[in-house]
Amino acid sequence: MNKHTPNAAQPQDCRPRIADSGPRACYANASHPIAVKLNKLSLATPLLTASGTSGTSDEINELRNAAGIAGALGAFVTKGVTLEPRSGNRELRVVETRTGLLNSIGLQNSGAAVFVKDELPRLLTYNLPIIVNISAGSVEEFGALSEFLMEHDRSEVISGIEINVSCPNICAGGVAFGVDPRTVEKAVRAVCKPLRRDILTLTKLTPNVTDITEPAKGAIAGGTDALSMINTLRGMAINVHTGRYYLGNKSGGLSGPAIKPVGVNMVHECYRSIPECRRGKIPIVGIGGISTWEDVLEYIMAGATAVGIGTAWFVNIDVFAEIKKGLETYCKANSTTISEKVGCIHDTENDIRS
C-alpha cells in the first residue's frame, strides 16, 4: 500500500516499496544478514549518518553516489532543524585536536519553513528512510516544531524524528534538556503528540551527565520508540601560543575516536539496566567515534541495534561502503546476522562477573 500523495510542488515518490509492508514503507530485505529492525522502521543496513555531519540534503548530495553511500546507508539523519532560522555560534566553530574534533556550530540552519520547502522534496529522492533531527529552546517549541513538520510533510517523506535533548533549555537557564529526566520526558511527550503513528521517534542523549540511564528512562516515559547515544562530550582547546581559545564559543563538543569507549559504555549501561532496551522494545542507536566495521560490532555487542557515523566520514568518504562490506564479510564468515549479535556481550561470563 502506498499512501503517499505527492503534491504538485514535489517530485513523484520513487522509493522502493514492498506492497504488504503495512502503513510505513519497508526499505529492507529482512533476510539479509545486515538488515535490522529499529522498532517500527526496517533498515537495509545498521548504518546511519550522525546528525550534523552530512548537512540536510545539500552537502551529502554530490558525494553520496560517488562514494557508494546510498547503497550502504540504512537511513539518512539530517542536520539539526529548529523552528526559526539560526545563524549559529561565533567562528571559529571547528578545531581538530589530537584525538578528535571539537565543534561549536550552534545549530546553524535555515529554520523549519525553508526545510520543508527546499529540503524535504530533495530528501524524497534519496530512496532511504529520512530521520529529521530536531532541536528547540523549550518544551513548547519542541511541540510546535513537531506539529509544523507534520503539517507540512504532505508527501510523508519523514520516517523518523530524532529529538536532540543536548540543546540548551532556555526555561532552565540554558542547561541542556538532557540532564533532567523530567524535562526529557516532557520534551519527548510534546514531540510525540502530533506525530503520525508510523513515524519513529528517537531521543538523542547527551553524555554530559552522571548516569545516562536516568534521561534514557525519562525519554521512555515520554513515549520514545528508540534511543540514540551519544552526542558530543563537552570540551575546550586553548592555543598556548596566542593565549586565546580556539573556538569562538570558548567550549564545544568533542567527537571522533576519543569518545568511542564512552559511547560503548553508555550503550552497555542502558542495555544492561533498562528492561525495555534489554528486551528489544526500545532499541538503541550507538554513536560516537566509529570509523571501522569492528567499531560498529563493538557497539552492537554492547547493545546497539544500529549505529550513527559522523566525524569519520569527514576523514574518509568511503567509510560507509567500507564498513558495510566489512560487516557483510564478518556475517558470512561467522554464519551470523547483525541482529543476532545485539547485546551478545551481556551473555558472557565476563559480564556476569562484573
Ligand SMILES: Cc1cc2nc3c(=O)[nH]c(=O)nc-3n(C[C@H](O)[C@H](O)[C@H](O)COP(=O)(O)O)c2cc1C
Ligand atoms: C560538526 C558537527 C555537527 C553536529 N551537529 C549535530 C546536530 O545538529 N544535532 C545532533 O543531535 N548532533 C549533532 N552532532 C553530533 C553528532 O551527530 C554525533 O553525535 C557526534 O559527532 C559523535 O559521533 P562521531 O564521533 O561519529 O562524530 C554534530 C557533530 C559534529 C561533529
